[in-house]
Amino acid sequence: MPPHTPAPQQTPETPPVARSAHATSDERRVGRHRAPEPPRRGARAALASTPARVALAGTVTCCLGLLAFAGTHDTGRRGAPVSEVLADRAEAADRASRSLDRAGSPVAVPVTQIPTAGPAPSATRQPRPKPKKPARPARPRPVAGLTQAQMDNAKVIVDVGVGMKVPRRGLIVAIATAMQESNLYNLASDVLPESYDHPHQGSGSDHDSVGLFQQRPSSGWGTVAQLMRPAYAARAFYAALLEVPGWQELSVTAAAQAVQISAFPDAYAPHEQRATTVVAALT
Template sequence: MAVAAGVVCCLGAAALAQARDEPADAGRGAPLAADAELARRAAAEAASRSLDRAAGPALAPSAAPGSPTHTTSSPAGPSPSATASPSASVSPSAARKRAAPKRPADPAPVAGLTRAQMANAKVIVRTGRELGFPRRGLVIAVATAMQESNLYNVASGVLPESQEYPHEGIGWDHDSVGLFQQRASSGWGEVGQLMDPAFATRQFLAALAEIPGWEDLPLTVAAQSVQISAYPDLYAQHEWRATEVVDAFLAAGM
């Protein structure tokens, strides 16, 4: 009986130990299966995200190539409308200068004149135009200066004061000075004023305008009416040259 009881106890102990081992083994097997399933799902999601990144964002149906609303992206860099035009970099003052009409170039010397003579003739023509004189008045004035000073701004050898001003030669006809050989002692103006070609021209033309019907007078008569020269007939010889000079300036747009 004692032996039998010992055997029964041993068998009971062995059964109890087996029962403890089986649940433990079953419990360890379930977590292993769950972990494998989670790892499989994580790998599948990672692969899916990799494919999405490689493929890029999907186009919306309305933006698919070939659809009416599809637009092609432009290359990197500013668009043509954003690029400054050449005129956008030009300042307003520079644009005005560029748009301003060019001044007419001086004509080449004509009628055998030098450049200095042409420059003085230009002053006569320009001054006459500013005063509103017609072509005939300009021709009379240039021809008169040709006779009186050969179209040079001449100082007087007997009037040292006149030599203090810019001049192109010295004459000896009393105190006569300038392009028209006008005399301060006769009331034409101050010496310094008469040495100014523009002032001298204005004085001559103002006196010419006071001659009744001067436009219709022969050139020599019109000039003599102003100058009261001892040689009144000499003005006429310069008419053709004076006409050529005046026409050259007028053709140049003066």
């Protein structure tokens, strides 16, 4: 005899749902065999939406992860409340974000602050000292009754002799000779009109004699232009004096006459004392 098989239960028939004239459009909008849900309003409606539920679930998961991380890692503040640890971590993350923003974004610099190549400021430069001009030697004060022009000519004669290393006695001989010949003035000659083309302080008429020592161009002392220069005339006199044998043992008059060969050989003697005074003042 075959085993007893339970008789199948009959399912009550579901009464057909009346469809409206817009049933096709409702099915397309809400899905097949699903009635449209009434619209929800307010916060509950926002939380009930799928995106809101996903965002809320993510926030809760993140908070739980932070709590777990704070509980399992040592932050250097053992025993500190979890809220303080989280606040410290948030502040550190904010500082790191600001530092990255500053490092990644260029900072605009005003044009006026951009350094330009150029010379250093004048305040840092030391001005070069200007070379000092040598002071002009003061004109010698006249002595022995001389004028300033006579004293200036005497200084030229003495300076030339010092430069030639002529002994002091030779300086006295030269000054005494010039005192006798020209009275220490640079004279032109009436016989040589060209002598007036050069600086002069008067004139004479003793043949073609010119200058402080009344030296004659015709005797080979030099040209008129040369003899009208006091320095040249003094150098020519010293050169001739140094060629006189034993001139230092001669008297001032004899030494002067050996050079000048004057028609009045004793005329130089009266000037020896004044010449000595002038040389002493200039040396």
